[in-house]
Amino acid sequence: MAGQATAQRGKHGFAMPRVPKILIYIVGFVPAVVLFYLGVNDQLGADPMRYLEQSLGLWALRFLIATLAITPLRQILNINLLRYRRAIGLLCFYYAALHLLTYVVLDQGFDFEAIWTDIVKRPYITIGMATFIVLTPLAVTSNNAAIRRLGGQVWARIHRLVYIAAIGAALHFLLVVKSWPPEPMVYAAIVASLLGYRFVRSLVKRSMPKRRAA
Secondary structure, three states: OHHHHHHHHHHHOEEOOOOOHHHHHHHHOHHHHHHHHHHHOOOOOOOHHHHHHHHHHHHHHHHHHHHHHHHHHHHHOOEEOHHHHHHHHHHHHHHHHHHHHHHHHHHOOOOHHHHHHHHHHOHHHHHHHHHHHHHHHHHHOOOHHHHHHHOHHHHHHHHOHHHHHHHHHHHHHHHHOOOOOHHHHHHHHHHHHHHHHHHHHHHHHHHHHHHHHO
8 A cells, every 4th residue: 555655646746735725715815905905004105006906917927827837846846736726727817807807997997988098009908908808718617517518628728828828917017017127027037938848848748759650
């Protein structure tokens, strides 16, 4: 039995101590609660609306990066966090939704004409809206019922949209700041590294059958 357990660990990687998934959501929403609390108490600085919007968007990007990092962690460092990937991915969507709602409700006051003008004239808002649209089907299908209804292959193809969402989110952050400070460039570099890793790995996997045949 001990040998079998060792073999399972080697096969599936080092599984972190299990915690209830609800705890992931509770901890994940702490930054949002703190931000809104500070906002209500007028403690978000000289431009609180901009700070709140950007902070919520940044947390969405962080959770998106965490979602993308789960596979490399398992494949490179043998750390298995797969059971938490869905929760982390949904946290990304929830923060993106809060980011959007803050802009639509608190910033623009449901002025949809002004919002449409922003979408047309400001590239960072255009990219941000498009990124949120891409994230939406990922969130809607992040459940076992959707996997059964769509089938594993179709579901997997839909969830490859996360790569497009990651590029869009990184570009959105870069364009929002209207300059080139280190922080958005660091996040863009992390996204590029995670996507580059997947691209290189897919090329290696494709070349392996050809090597075997040769």
